[in-house]
Amino acid sequence: MNDQDLQKNQLNRSMKSRHLFMLSLGGVIGTGLFLNAGYTIHEAGAGGALLGYLFGGLILYMVMVCLGELAVYMPVTGSFQTYASKFISPSAGFSLGWMYFVGSATTAGVEFTAAGILMQRWFPGISIWLWCAIFIVVLFVLNALTTRGFAEAEYWFAGIKVLAVMFFIIIGFGAIFGMVPLADRPAPFLANLAPAGLFPAGFVILFVTMMNVIFSYQGSELIGIAAGESENPQKNIPRAIRNVLFRIIVFYVASIVILSAIFPSAELGLLESPFVTLMDLAGIPFAPDIMNFVILTAILSVGNSCIYASTRLLWAMAGEGMAPKMFGRLSKRKVPFSALVFTILFSLLSLLTSVIAADTVFVLLMSIAGISVTISWIGIAFSQLMFRRKYLQAGGKVEDLQYKVPFYPLIPIVCIVFCVSILIFLAFDPTQIVSLLIGIGFLLACFLYYHFRHAKKQKDITSTDVDSL
Numbered sequence: 001m002n003d004q005d006l007q008k009n010q011l012n013r014s015m016k017s018r019h020l021f022m023l024s025l026g027g028v029i030g031t032g033l034f035l036n037a038g039y040t041i042h043e044a045g046a047g048g049a050l051l052g053y054l055f056g057g058l059i060l061y062m063v064m065v066c067l068g069e070l071a072v073y074m075p076v077t078g079s080f081q082t083y084a085s086k087f088i089s090p091s092a093g094f095s096l097g098w099m100y101f102v103g104s105a106t107t108a109g110v111e112f113t114a115a116g117i118l119m120q121r122w123f124p125g126i127s128i129w130l131w132c133a134i135f136i137v138v139l140f141v142l143n144a145l146t147t148r149g150f151a152e153a154e155y156w157f158a159g160i161k162v163l164a165v166m167f168f169i170i171i172g173f174g175a176i177f178g179m180v181p182l183a184d185r186p187a188p189f190l191a192n193l194a195p196a197g198l199f200p201a202g203f204v205i206l207f208v209t210m211m212n213v214i215f216s217y218q219g220s221e222l223i224g225i226a227a228g229e230s231e232n233p234q235k236n237i238p239r240a241i242r243n244v245l246f247r248i249i250v251f252y253v254a255s256i257v258i259l260s261a262i263f264p265s266a267e268l269g270l271l272e273s274p275f276v277t278l279m280d281l282a283g284i285p286f287a288p289d290i291m292n293f294v295i296l297t298a299i300l301s302v303g304n305s306c307i308y309a310s311t312r313l314l315w316a317m318a319g320e321g322m323a324p325k326m327f328g329r330l331s332k333r334k335v336p337f338s339a340l341v342f343t344i345l346f347s348l349l350s351l352l353t354s355v356i357a358a359d360t361v362f363v364l365l366m367s368i369a370g371i372s373v374t375i376s377w378i379g380i381a382f383s384q385l386m387f388r389r390k391y392l393q394a395g396g397k398v399e400d401l402q403y404k405v406p407f408y409p410l411i412p413i414v415c416i417v418f419c420v421s422i423l424i425f426l427a428f429d430p431t432q433i434v435s436l437l438i439g440i441g442f443l444l445a446c447f448l449y450y451h452f453r454h455a456k457k458q459k460d461i462t463s464t465d466v467d468s469l
Helices: 003-008 017-026 036-073 079-087 090-119 128-145 147-176 204-208 210-217 222-229 233-262 274-281 287-319 337-356 361-393 410-426 433-467
Strands: none
Touching: 017 147, 017 222, 017 233, 036 079, 036 204, 036 210, 036 222, 036 233, 036 361, 036 410, 079 090, 079 222, 079 287, 079 361, 090 128, 090 287, 090 337, 090 361, 090 433, 128 147, 128 287, 128 337, 147 233, 147 274, 147 287, 204 410, 210 361, 210 410, 222 233, 222 287, 233 274, 274 287, 287 337, 337 361, 361 410, 361 433, 410 433
């Protein structure tokens, strides 16, 4: 391929700093916060949930700084999949890429269904599947036009979510201290945060619920995938990482404190969305409809991000010979159109299996989606560990890196240990062990398939060379 052809097959760097910032921030503020936070408090108690999200925030920090060093040094669209291929092994990159693709594309399909269910509140006579079709078409068009179109849509999606969370925090703290009266209860102050009720189920349950916390924080790794299409990644990626980490942890921790202070943990288990309930109790006009709109926006934002991430990963893997070559082609608008179509079709498949094969194929897909983020985070930390080692062996100097992981190698090692520990604890939870086994099994199957296929290919090449002598 000559230089002109190579240029034609490169993505445009059209994402601005504001797009990158809101993409990485909005990717983490979704159903994990609006719907899962209450469940986590119910299961682990106020103290357990607070520690869980702080501990998850620490892991998130370690993952982000590891990804930051890699993405600034090598800002490519394949991101952690490409880093794993280059610095660990091609088999690891193949496994990580396909596992993340399946998980991300499946999540997109689930989000379409969830969005359709939310629309039933306003239009109960219209079928959920019709809304799914409408949202699929809208997000497909946004992603098919230009990268800038996707980025702008995600910018506004994320903006709505961020404003909603900030408004909730203001109302929530006002309600705690009596400045905002609640309809059915006096100002709680800090009574529900008394030491006796912080850990009602003990400390062990904290480790079991950590997968909910990791699920809530997923999406932060999108900053690495978007690096390949962002303007001036050396400057914008470190800035986005610094800003996003602080805001994510503040938003989650503040929300957990507010919900724990106002609602007893036992009550939170009965509320579909405590955010909606609090707004309703505070007398905010049309509170349920407003929050329904915000949650709908969050769901569409997650679906939009999942489609983008899956499409770009598929395009990158095609360029490395790890996916069919057709997925490596770009449209005239510099969009990987074939990869986008396949991603949408796979999302539709996961949506269909949620009804037709809910006990078999859909369970398998969701199991892979459930642990793919944790395994991806392990891959990011291990890739950074291997990158720094190979970089130094090649004569590189740490001071020449434009963004570097502090306290190397402690941070990537601790990150790997923490993430592996979370997966190990899942084995002791009877409700999650099947998901863990399916997810690990899929990862190993991908690894072995590529390893032996690659070994056979190399053997065939060697035999051909020998025969030609």
